[in-house]
Amino acid sequence: MHSFSKGWTPPNDFQRPSWTADAIFNDDLNWGRWQNGIDVDGMVLALVSETEEVVRRRLEEIPTGTDYYGLIHADLRLANLLVDEESTAIIDFDDCGFGWFLFDLATALSFLEEREDVQDLIKSWLVGYRKVAQIPAGSDLIIPTLIMLRRIQLIGWLGYQQKHLEFARRIGHKFTSDSLELAKDYLNRFG
Numbered sequence: 001m002h003s004f005s006k007g008w009t010p011p012n013d014f015q016r017p018s019w020t021a022d023a024i025f026n027d028d029l030n031w032g033r034w035q036n037g038i039d040v041d042g043m044v045l046a047l048v049s050e051t052e053e054v055v056r057r058r059l060e061e062i063p064t065g066t067d068y069y070g071l072i073h074a075d076l077r078l079a080n081l082l083v084d085e086e087s088t089a090i091i092d093f094d095d096c097g098f099g100w101f102l103f104d105l106a107t108a109l110s111f112l113e114e115r116e117d118v119q120d121l122i123k124s125w126l127v128g129y130r131k132v133a134q135i136p137a138g139s140d141l142i143i144p145t146l147i148m149l150r151r152i153q154l155i156g157w158l159g160y161q162q163k164h165l166e167f168a169r170r171i172g173h174k175f176t177s178d179s180l181e182l183a184k185d186y187l188n189r190f191g
Contacts, residue, residue, distance in 0.1 A: 001090070002101045002133055005071040019074050019099030021059045024153045025052055029095075032160025034152045038172035040159070044180055048152060051183040054191050055152070058145045062100060068136050069100050076104045077111075102142055105129075106150040111171070113151055114178040148186050151179055 017029050027033045034040065034048060062068065073080075074095040082089040105125050112118060122143060126135055136142065158175055161168035 001073060002070065002104070005101075006066055008071070010071070016071065017074075017095075017097035019072065019097055019103055021056045021149060024149060025056070027156065031153055032156035032158075034156035034159075037155035037159035037176055038162070039176045040155065044176060047180060047183050047187075048155070050191065051148060051186055052152060054187060055145055055149050058141075058190060059149070062142055062145070063136075064100075067134075068102075070098065071096065072099045072101060072104050074099060074103065074107060075110075076107045078108075100142070100146060102136070102139060103146050103150070105143060106146040109147060110150060110154060111175075113147055113182055144186060144189065148182070151182060155179055 017023060019029075023029050024031070025034070034052075035045065040048065073090065073093065074097050075092060076090070080090060080092040082091060105122065108125060109118065109121060112121065115121070126139070129135060155176060158168045158172045162172065
């Protein structure tokens with residue numbers, strides 16, 4: 001998909017959202033404001049606010065040239081892959097838009113970020129990716145920031161979905177508490 005995106009010139013009237021820090025943190029994409037997530041108050045609010053500032057600052061340093069940025073799926077989770085023996089199809093392109101190519105890695109890790117083997121999952125994804133494309137320089141520093149951007153986005157999404165999805169009601173509290181630990185680790189590394 002990314003190889004296609006890099007070589008494709010969109011028509012003049014082509015419009016898709018952009019998955020930038022501003023669009024996500026300002027809720028321009030209508031996923032829900034993270035501040036309205038489950039159990040977001042007090043210490044959680046303060047810590048995630050600080051994390052947002054660091055994520056914004058670090059994303060300003062990531063290039064948006066065609067090696068880094070273009071048309072992406074933006075929700076490349078396992079639930080959106082159909083596997084039939086040796087064939088894989090990708091579905092659910094409603095979030096498709098413009099963003100950093102490595103944001104698709106962050107979306108592939110949605111709801112998995114706190115797993116102990118997350119670094120192995122990242123390495124495996126990158127091994128597969130390198131078979132068809134180059135990984136941008138500095139990806140080891142870019143990936144954690146894009147994962148944190150997605151994680152904060154999902155705090156808002158789970159809050160927004162409380163009235164609609166049993167899944168969101170079931171995992172909301174734990175997701176926020178796990179996100180707090182991930183934010184602490186992120187700030188220790190990059191803050």
